[in-house]
Amino acid sequence: METKNLKVELLSLGARVSGVNKGRRGGAGPAAGGMFLFGNTVANVPTQSWFVSQSPYRVEVGNGKYVITSAGERISEVHFPSKKFEELKTKDGIPYNKISLLHGRNCLATTTIQTCMYWNTPKRCKFCAIELSLKSGATIARKKPEQLAEVALMAKKLDQVKHVTLTTGTTAAPDKGINHLAETARAIRAATGLPIHAQFEPPKEFSMIDVLYDAVDTVGIHVESFDREVLEEVALCKADIPLRQYIEAWKRCVEIFGDSQVSSYVIAGMGESDESIIEGSRMLAELGVYPFIVPLRPIPGSDMENEKPPSPDRMRYIYEEVAEILRDNGVSWSKNKAGCVRCRACSALPDFE
Numbered sequence: 001m002e003t004k005n006l007k008v009e010l011l012s013l014g015a016r017v018s019g020v021n022k023g024r025r026g027g028a029g030p031a032a033g034g035m036f037l038f039g040n041t042v043a044n045v046p047t048q049s050w051f052v053s054q055s056p057y058r059v060e061v062g063n064g065k066y067v068i069t070s071a072g073e074r075i076s077e078v079h080f081p082s083k084k085f086e087e088l089k090t091k092d093g094i095p096y097n098k099i100s101l102l103h104g105r106n107c108l109a110t111t112t113i114q115t116c117m118y119w120n121t122p123k124r125c126k127f128c129a130i131e132l133s134l135k136s137g138a139t140i141a142r143k144k145p146e147q148l149a150e151v152a153l154m155a156k157k158l159d160q161v162k163h164v165t166l167t168t169g170t171t172a173a174p175d176k177g178i179n180h181l182a183e184t185a186r187a188i189r190a191a192t193g194l195p196i197h198a199q200f201e202p203p204k205e206f207s208m209i210d211v212l213y214d215a216v217d218t219v220g221i222h223v224e225s226f227d228r229e230v231l232e233e234v235a236l237c238k239a240d241i242p243l244r245q246y247i248e249a250w251k252r253c254v255e256i257f258g259d260s261q262v263s264s265y266v267i268a269g270m271g272e273s274d275e276s277i278i279e280g281s282r283m284l285a286e287l288g289v290y291p292f293i294v295p296l297r298p299i300p301g302s303d304m305e306n307e308k309p310p311s312p313d314r315m316r317y318i319y320e321e322v323a324e325i326l327r328d329n330g331v332s333w334s335k336n337k338a339g340c341v342r343c344r345a346c347s348a349l350p351d352f353e
């Protein structure tokens with residue numbers, strides 16, 4: 001099976017694993033997955049959600065090697081990235097893995113502020129699990145810039161990370177957490193020189209984005225869905241922000257950070273049409289923004305835990321269509337310096353370009 005096709009299958013269907021680290025259980029973004037390296041790619045594969053037990057894909061061990069099988073047939077050898085740095089502790093005694101984790105092949109990822117102003121309100125995003133990992137004690141609420149700089153420096157010294165993803169829960173302040181992201185990014189950059197990506201909600205005042213100019217290399221402002229009805233149903237906080245505000249924020253970011261350095265998550269499988277994803281992605285690509293299209297990840301414990309991701313066939317169709325749009329607009333993951341687009345573990349769009 002072609003690598004990109006296997007990746008689409010695994011992202012939608014998951015894989016049954018035993019005796020392998022199944023990945024983090026909660027947190028922001030696509031949690032509850034394991035990082036699989038195979039072919040020339042990497043995938044953040046669901047390993048803990050209910051539908052995984054129905055997946056034809058399994059990870060088996062033979063002769064000291066891991067292989068992905070389907071109905072007893074060998075599909076591909078698979079490797080799991082080494083996460084040695086995660087076993088260490090900071091100078092103030094906090095385990096590194098409570099501060100940040102290895103994502104994909106070589107991305108250091110963290111949620112700088114693990115609380116979200118929408119979490120205990122009807123406005124929270126139903127697909128999100130940001131405070132679940134906090135509740136379980138797997139992480140700490142607010143990571144100090146110096147703690148992250150320390151972890152990043154060690155991970156770099158051990159040759160395990162090449163770039164950094166910083167995300168944040170939305171804070172009640174008008175900057176929506178951007179100032180803390182900037183402060184953190186500056187500390188990491190000063191200690192390591194690694195390229196850094198930051199993700200945040202579009203602030204009302206775009207001048208707040210400017211504070212990131214000398215702190216990060218790429219940014220993500222995530223619309224999640226171009227279907228406003230879907231947003232009202234699953235992410236009321238995002239539906240409250242007019243699409244125009246997103247568009248103006250993306251434009252401002254492209255001016256600051258450049259083409260293909262700005263991205264937006266677009267989640268497939270929440271009730272929207274293919275057209276909504278494809279046309280929304282066209283609009284993004286025309287602005288120079290990368291549409292990071294991912295299949296819905298129903299994380300155990302989240303409000304959408306009982307949902308099922310979209311089928312691999314649907315994802316393949318969308319990826320093929322959007323890859324062509326990217327080519328026509330000169331937008332590409334290969335130009336991106338840091339973050340989810342460079343990591344590409346959660347989306348197979350880069351593999352279809």
Ligand code: SF4
Nearest residue numbers: 029103340343345346
């Ligand atoms: S694509 Fe982003 S969220 Fe997914 S594993 Fe990579 S850094 Fe993490």
